[in-house]
Amino acid sequence: MLKYWRILKLFWATAIAAELEYRLNFVIAALSSAGNLAGSLFSLFLFYRTGYQFAGWTWQEAMLVVGMFTFLQGISQTFLSPNLNRIVKQVQDGTLDYVLLKPISSQFWLSTRMVSPWGLPDLFLGCLILVYMGNRLGLEPLRYGISLIPIACGITILYSLWFMLGATSIWFVKIYNVTEVLRGFLEAGRYPIVAYPAIYRFFFTFIVPVTFLTTVPAETMLGRSPLGWIIGAGCLGIALLCLSNLVWRFALRFYTSASS
DSSP: OHHHHHHHHHHHHHHHHHHTTOTHHHHHHHHHHHHHHHHHHHHHHHHHTTSOOOTTOOHHHHHHHHHHHHHHHHHIIIIIHHHHHHHHHHHHHTTHHHHHTSSSOHHHHHHHSOOOGGGHHHHHHHHHHHHHHHHHHTOOHHHHHHHHHHHHHHHHHHHHHHHHHHHTHHHHSOOHHHHHHHHHHHGGGGSOGGGSOHHHHHIIIIISOGGGTTHHHHHHHHTOSOHHHHHHHHHHHHHHHHHHHHHHHHHHTTOOOTTO
16 A cells, blocks of 8 residues: 555656646636536526525535535546546557556556646635535534545545446547536536436436435535435445446456557
8 A cells, every 4th residue: 555655646746747837727727617616506596596495405505515516526627537538548549558567556547647736626616615504504523524424435436437437448449428428417416416306316316326426425414314325325435446446357358459
């Protein structure tokens, strides 16, 4: 583990140094994050402006879900997208050969090689909303600590889904459209799952587990998420993480490399 930690620090130090050569991009990313958040707040405002509210969710409570979604969006842009989108290019260019020859886990290398500071505004804004709304609701620090469990599970679930899609590039090469479809599904996490009809709630819980990404962590923070949902989030996260490794190992059996 110490070896991998040293490698991770080296990866991120070089990646950030390279990205900071284009500092104007950070300003653009910050403006984009603010615009996306304003769009989410406006959409939520349209529901609540007439006194309507999602079943069991006040304005402040629904804002926790928006904050959780913004935070996970920052995680995705900072750590997931920069790495997993490169898998397609490495398969196309044949540079995946060099990754497979390295004396470390190829999944670790592909998942952590890059980090982008352009997702930091979303991370900051998401945390800001969670803290501010938590104070408005009078949430205790213990609630935040307990919610870290489903949040970590949600990040694991999100990573596993991204990586399994990235692994399919060995068969299909160009999967950009598929990742956009997944991104579109994940947009449903902007609002509490009760905002959708029953058939959509089933889909976003058991088919594409968006519920476990934002709603379950927010409900845990509010102290009303059943223990079964938290345990389910943990089991799903572990299962998908193991599945992502199995899918990657299976996909490599069909990778012929650029030199063969």
